[in-house]
Amino acid sequence: MAHRPRRRFGQNFLHDPGVLRRMVAAINPTPGDAFLEIGPGQGALTLPLLERAGALTAIELDRDLIEHLRTAAADRGALTLHAGDALGYPVAELAPADGRRLRIVGNLPYNLSTPLLFHLTASPLLVTDLHLLLQREVVTRMAAGPGGRDYGRLSVMLQYRCRVIPLFDIGPGAFRPPPRVTSTFVRLVPHSEPPVVVPDEAALGRVVAAAFAARRKTLRNSLGALLPAERIAAAGIDPGTRAERLSLEDFAALARALPGAATS
Structure with a gap:
């Protein structure tokens, strides 16, 4: 019996061969790559990556898919x-002992994407690198720059860690069952090295979270519990501006x- 996608796992299985070929081409797997796949599902992306890399590690929440995946991959x-x-597996525990860096791929469930x-x-x-399939509006937020409504905590904190490169959109018809949204494949x-100097990421995170918690407020009000207006001004930032106008360097x-x- 065919596996029925489960809503509680956020399952939407890719089935379009053309889309899958395009994704594999964007990932460009090579022999010896250390792949980690999040949510392999029925193995539509797993198998071509496995064939090209020779080995792959995957984390699957739906235990009913495990044996299917083992059987399908037996000669690949x-x-x-x-x-x-996947949230229960620290990336450091899954990295190869030989020092190779991971290449992460996945079709992330929309309800757990952030x-x-x-x-x-x-x-x-x-x-x-990471090649991920996400809801288009999430990728738009990830890649957004200052000045628009899509720019927020996710934009700033992810751009502190990574370059965000949207690759292409994928329509609902490429999935079973079709989702109600368009997806985007992103690298x-x-x-x-961090693109900006901060005392530590936690400090940056505190400022960003407070600033966007009430994004219509000015920094004078939203950051009042962390920084007085005169300290904001001394940092070269107008206390009367709003979070959405600030660059990563401003934060x-x-x-x-x-x-x-620390100041250096």
């Missing part, structure tokens, strides 16, 4: 399967202005 390469929630994005990019030095490339300047923060 070395498939290592973990049954469970926590998974932060989880998968938490160890940038262990990851070469994330972790920075080898870094505010993080450096936090009481007790």
Whole structure:
């Protein structure tokens, strides 16, 4: 009996051969690549990657798919399967012991995309790139620059960790069952060094979260519990502006202005 996609797992299985070929071409797998796939589902992307790389590790939440995946991959390469929630597997525990960096791929469930994005990019030095299929509006937010309504906490914090490169859109008809939204395939490339100087990422995160918690308020009001207006101004930022107008470097300047923060 064919596996029925489960709504509670956010399952929408890719089935369009043309789309899959385009995704594999964008990923450009080579022998020896250390792939980690999140949510392989029925293996539509898993199998061509496995054939080209020779080995692949995958995390699948739906235990009913595990045996199907093992059988389908039996003559394609070395498939290592973990049954469970990807949020429960630190990336550092899945990185190869031989020092190769991971290449992460996945069709992320829309209802868990934001926590998974932060989880998968938490160890940038262990990851070469990520190729992810997400709801288009999420990718729009990830890639957004200052000045628009799509720009927010997700934009700033992901761009602190990675370059965000939207690749192409995929319509609902490429999936079974078809979702009600358009998806986007996106490439994330972790920075080898942080693009801005901050005391630590936690400090940047505190400033960004507070600034966007009430995005219609000016920084004078939204950051009042962290930074007085005069300290904001001393960092070179107008206390009367709103969070959506600030660049990543502006947020870094505010993080450096936090009481007790290092300034270099």
